Amino acid sequence: MKTQVGIIGAGPAGLFLALLLQRLGIESVVLEAHTRNYVEERVRAGVLEYGTVELMHELGVGERLRRQGLEHGGIELRFGGAGHRIDFRELTGGKCVTIYAQHEVIKDLIAARLAANRPILFAAENVSVHGLDGERPTIQFQMNGAPEKLECDFVAGCDGFHGVCRPSIPANALTIYDREYPFGWLGILAQAPPSSHELIYAYHERGFALLSMRSPEISRLYLQCEPDEHIAGWPDERIWEELHKRLAADGWKLTEGAIMQKGVTGMRSFVTEPMQFGKLFLAGDAAHIVPPTGAKGLNLAVADVRVLSRALGEFYASGKTGLLARYSDICLRRVWKVQRFSWWMTSLLHRFPDGNPFDRRRQLAELDYVTSSRAAAQTLAENYVGLPME
Ligand code: FAD
Ligand code: PHB
Numbered sequence: 011m012k013t014q015v016g017i018i019g020a021g022p023a024g025l026f027l028a029l030l031l032q033r034l035g036i037e038s039v040v041l042e043a044h045t046r047n048y049v050e051e052r053v054r055a056g057v058l059e060y061g062t063v064e065l066m067h068e069l070g071v072g073e074r075l076r077r078q079g080l081e082h083g084g085i086e087l088r089f090g091g092a093g094h095r096i097d098f099r100e101l102t103g104g105k106c107v108t109i110y111a112q113h114e115v116i117k118d119l120i121a122a123r124l125a126a127n128r129p130i131l132f133a134a135e136n137v138s139v140h141g142l143d144g145e146r147p148t149i150q151f152q153m154n155g156a157p158e159k160l161e162c163d164f165v166a167g168c169d170g171f172h173g174v175c176r177p178s179i180p181a182n183a184l185t186i187y188d189r190e191y192p193f194g195w196l197g198i199l200a201q202a203p204p205s206s207h208e209l210i211y212a213y214h215e216r217g218f219a220l221l222s223m224r225s226p227e228i229s230r231l232y233l234q235c236e237p238d239e240h241i242a243g244w245p246d247e248r249i250w251e252e253l254h255k256r257l258a259a260d261g262w263k264l265t266e267g268a269i270m271q272k273g274v275t276g277m278r279s280f281v282t283e284p285m286q287f288g289k290l291f292l293a294g295d296a297a298h299i300v301p302p303t304g305a306k307g308l309n310l311a312v313a314d315v316r317v318l319s320r321a322l323g324e325f326y327a328s329g330k331t332g333l334l335a336r337y338s339d340i341c342l343r344r345v346w347k348v349q350r351f352s353w354w355m356t357s358l359l360h361r362f363p364d365g366n367p368f369d370r371r372r373q374l375a376e377l378d379y380v381t382s383s384r385a386a387a388q389t390l391a392e393n394y395v396g397l398p399m400e
Pocket of ligand 1: 019023053057137170172305311
């Protein structure tokens, strides 16, 4: 098999890239390790930046998003038992975010790709990349046990944090920046109407809590927990009890419902520099991870592949390699700003095990400042709705 761009991974990075390239008339093949059903049901992020939503519409995949997405013009920061709203529309000149589950985005992107008769090879096994620093890299893999080879001009490594692309780059060609946080998030999906119209980020002595949602019938809630927390120690009643305590506010009540799913996620900040090696370009979680407090992971993956598609577009239109050579530099400027924001939101809102009473007073003072100074609130708002694309 031959193609122009071999894309490894059918997550947000790989699928957005495939559609962006399709629009430019550039051929690609997407290889995915899991089945279609698996990637379409995997519950992950839920907040789409303003620019991500615009891109879905531009690509003609925004029809369900328009009908089912929930536009949010702000968030609430809750501390000391009271809520404080950050008004995105007012602070950013009318921008908002949209709540629409990542796996719904995935369904829309896969449907559009397959409707255009372009290939996604699901359940590809033993994927490996070769000849990255040569003229024509290849991707080797197996389909139903039979060996296959895909020759390409370029490889896009969109295979997430645990993929094969980043480890295929010689270690001495990369610098890794890494920080693990001393806590995780216990997340649940509950059959309960959201108890608030907007997301609530709660700072509490007992630890952080977040109220989010997926639809008018389904709540998504998170609790700060130990990084290696055993979910078995969290029967449903304990989860609700803890959520009630951490989200408590005067005159407000949390609605409970049947818990449909629960899980624990670790939290880290991670950056690979550069994000390219020879003919391989890393995008999304394959190149960087952010803690989820800023709701940025999916959006940052989309920002990377916008840059990559522009660079590949320039190459195929004119033979110029200027943008391809600068791919990593262009992406990393945004990546580090998003890292900073995600780290800041995380540091502001979580209880650190080594934090002392001074640290907690300082966090409360910062929350007070962010919710009472227009300048500080605006900084949060412009980052949350998404910085402009370079
Ligand atoms: P991924 O979505 O990871 O996609 C990579 C794809 O590559 C996957 O489909 C994978 O199966 C495939 N793949 C892997 N290895 C191979 C291989 N060898 N060959 C072929 N295919 C391969 N972000 C938030 O903002 N909020 C959240 O609440 C949130 N929750 C999360 C919960 C979990 C459990 C995880 C893991 C992430 C969460 N994120 C969250 C982050 C967000 O979902 C990611 O940043 C986003 O999915 C990145 O997209 P991606 O396309 O780069 O990678
Ligand atoms: C979610 O709805 O899953 C969600 C929302 C906001 C975050 C993280 C996750 O910061």
